[in-house]
Amino acid sequence: MYYTLQGTTTMRTSSRRPDYPTPAYISGTTKDRDQILSQIGGFSHDERRLFHLLCAMWEPEIPYAKALARAEREDPRLPLALSSLMYKLQHGHTGLVLTTAQGGTTQPRALLLTAEGSALFYTKLVEEQWQQVLAEPSRQLPNRRVLAEYQSEPPQTVCRPVSIDAFSSLTVEPDSTEYYVAVLELPHTDELLIASTGAALVIPAVLRKLRSCLDNTNLVSLIARFNKTNLNDVKRRIDSSDASAWRAVVDALLEHRTELEQSSITLAEDLFDAATVMQSYIRARIEQKRRQQLSDQQKAELTGEIEALAQKVDGRVLTPQDLKALIQQRAQGADAETRQLRQLLWKRLTEPPAGRHLPRVVTLTETALHRDHVYLVLLQRLSHLADLIRKEYVREMQLLLQSSDRDHYIFFYSFDNWEADIAQRVAARDPLVTELLQQPELVAEAVVHTCRTRLHITDPREIKRSLEVLFEHGGVTPRPYSHLLALDLTAIFEVAYARLGVLRQFILRLSGRLDLMRQRFSEVSAQANRPGRGGGRSRIEDALDQLERGVSEPADQASASAARLSVGSSGGSRKPGDSSDPRWGGIGPRDRKKQPETVNRRYSKKQQESAWQEFERNVRKQR
Incomplete structure (x- = not known):
């Protein structure tokens, strides 16, 4: 029933080239781009030259090292203007430096140029905030108040409320086709902002923050007393990445929240927010696992029913189309979930177990x-x-x-x-x-x-x-x-x-x-x-x-x-x-054999x- 939490310190990145929309100014003239920069704010001559250079070499994510090398070839002074250029573009909601968390800090990996105030910009901005927490757990969890301090609070048009179930699904399979900011509202916490493409960062970041907040022997001793266990057992749980181990820790934190807040122990500002996220996530994943196991049992029973029909068919022989019709009768519907169910049933019936050659139903060109x-x-x-x-x-x-x-x-x-x-x-x-x-x-x-x-x-x-x-x-x-x-x-x-x-x-x-x-x-x-x-x-x-x-x-x-x-x-x-x-x-x-006829x-x-x-x-x- 339990599983291992995602305890990695870096987000899994796909080798597939990202498919980001191309900003209109990329194909515009130098004059058009200068007008856009003027609307954002004041830019130096080198910053403008560097912006035009980045537009000329645009790709969905421009590798940071590649941009520096190209700027160096153009003019040794240009790389010096890169940091200030990207800072201004971020405040203009037009560009970002994408990073990755490594060794307790963030390292730039790519440059992103977007249309002003686009959903892609805010999605990646929120994703970068989680990268910052992952690298430096002392930072606050991303919420509207934190982004408002950067004057980059996402508008309602790019936000979408999500349940804890939907969030836990996003952590397993991020939405790589649509860009939006998922808003997760949990009891007694500020609304957390989560990138649709970067939900996989959230639990590793929360896990790191909790470990940082619990690096306090007095606090750990209280948790041990609440759970009626010893100090070493709680430390073992904190060092673990197993969900069952962490469930006891976060349950104790939230159940005795009032008592902890009244104690003399100094607590991190968003310790309970992080504990609430972890507790809700663990419960949602346990419930999903339970439903999945029940669903697997139902699918096994459904497979057995269809197999019994194929076994009892008149004449013993049927066609692949007949078998598909039997599956269709037991799994009716045109929605994506039902289509996937039919595909699963077909696979279970017609594919042999690993290392074997005989499936439940043998399908040939015209026969099953x-x-x-x-x-x-x-x-x-x-x-x-x-x-x-x-x-x-x-x-x-x-x-x-x-x-x-x-x-x-x-x-x-x-x-x-x-x-x-x-x-x-x-x-x-x-x-x-x-x-x-x-x-x-x-x-x-x-x-x-x-x-x-x-x-x-x-x-x-x-x-x-x-x-x-x-x-x-x-x-x-x-x-x-x-x-x-x-x-x-x-x-x-x-x-x-x-x-x-x-x-x-x-x-x-x-x-x-x-x-x-x-x-x-x-x-x-x-x-x-x-x-x-x-x-x-x-x-x-x-x-x-x-x-x-x-x-x-x-x-x-x-x-x-x-x-x-x-x-x-x-x-x-x-x-x-x-x-x-x-x-x-x-x-x-x-029938009995017929006697041969005499041929005259x-x-x-x-x-x-x-x-x-x-x-x-x-x-x-x-x-």
């Missing part, structure tokens, strides 16, 4: 998936694609065997081309699968998450077996598509060959092409099915069955399942040409004559 469904939907999509693409390859292999157009079907003849062609078809037919497999760490975490939450698996060996359905042994490298989809090229060839007419089969056998192609496709299949890779389709089907049952599979049954070959694999228990109904994400459990093909007379002619040509080549 709750993390509970990633593994299941991926398996369903792979199962569907296996049927779809396998049928396509059987048809195309059949065309290859009928036409002998090898160049058109070159992807059948090498493992790399085969894998690349499968990848292209998967990406064209179901981009979700491609996008997920391009993020293997995310998918691996989704598999582990599903094993633990849906299947209640805790044995690392069983989790490893689940990972090896999609990934190579001992890592998170996705298995080849031909393995994931159980696309055995030899089996595809045999199915396509079986669908040919007897005449075409006879020609292929007689020409020797049958043995050559069978050997080549067997070599490609052997690369996909190298040792260590079990039957891809059977493992995916078994994993789907396991997820649908919601229970883990015993080790011996898993081993037996992994040994079974998939649909379409060479040597499989199912007939070539078998197909299954797809299990798409969210459609539900699969009839050839025209022209096709038969063409086949006989090719047969005769091959026979002549054999002679």
Whole structure:
């Protein structure tokens, strides 16, 4: 609940170039500027020359060292006039020397030229007053009375009353876009003036003033007696920058104010003003922290509600726009705060925790998936694609065997081309699968998450077996598509060959092409099915069955399942040409497999004559 007070002795300055308005006289003539100086008061010849020089080199904040160096080059006498020039400009509400507190004093850092009596001038004037307190805590806190002594009391047009809550917010995030003097009114104190751009200076300055005022052993002894503690404990609190430590000190000062004022101890004039500022600030920050914590709890609950809706969506799959609509329903409004809330909810839902890859909701190009469904939907999509693409390859292999157009079907003849062609078809037919497999760490975490939450698996060996359905042994490298989809090229060839007419089969056998192609496709299949890779389709089907049952599979049954070959694999228990109904994400459990249909093909007379002619040509080549 408590926090550390800002105890720095210098204000944090941004490296961004300030964006101050340009005074009109900067672009005016020398005569115009002389008239402005004459209206302000009497200026010497060197002061006027130096003013024109500063106008010529104007920038929002002219570096002090740069101005001195330039004046020195123009005339060695000009730097001597800088102090008096800026003093007169300040009294004319037209210019200031900006400083920074260092080592108990202020050092000039830049020159500021403004329009006469502008909001920027008064804002920076008040900011400079706090810099003075920060450097010399014996100075009074800035208020109207103090500035009136400099004949620089800000007009009401540039002042804006602020609450202690608004002030504490300004100390964390100063207003860098608007220039005004914030007027803070607290009980039993003069109105404090605070620069909208320099509120971060206030608490460090007040802290330094309090430490200076409490550098009195008699006063500290009284505070120790009020708090029923010892002297060293109070001194420790005063040296601390922790808000909880200071709260006890300022509470004691203000609670026993009358008694302290009646004592013989000499008190600083604005000790109680400083204590009131500190007490109000600490209380405001504690209350803000409490509200923020409550707000965080509400935001966490809201995030959980939206996540539950995404988890229960029909079909398990939604779009990013659907997810944004769910967020919009729970956080309606067009104001800036509500927009920020929606952005926060989106971030909490779609960004993974630090060091992880799996968020609550996985967002892809056109799809959004709750993390509970990633593994299941991926398996369903792979199962569907296996049927779809396998049928396509059987048809195309059949065309290859009928036409002998090898160049058109070159992807059948090498493992790399085969894998690349499968990848292209998967990406064209179901981009979700491609996008997920391009993020293997995310998918691996989704598999582990599903094993633990849906299947209640805790044995690392069983989790490893689940990972090896999609990934190579001992890592998170996705298995080849031909393995994931159980696309055995030899089996595809045999199915396509079986669908040919007897005449075409006879020609292929007689020409020797049958043995050559069978050997080549067997070599490609052997690369996909190298040792260590079990039957891809059977493992995916078994994993789907396991997820649908919601229970883990015993080790011996898993081993037996992994040994079974998939649909379409060479040597499989199912007939070539078998197909299954797809299990798409969210459609539900699969249906029983349909029996293959017998393909009866009839050839025209022209096709038969063409086949006989090719047969005769091959026979002549054999002679």
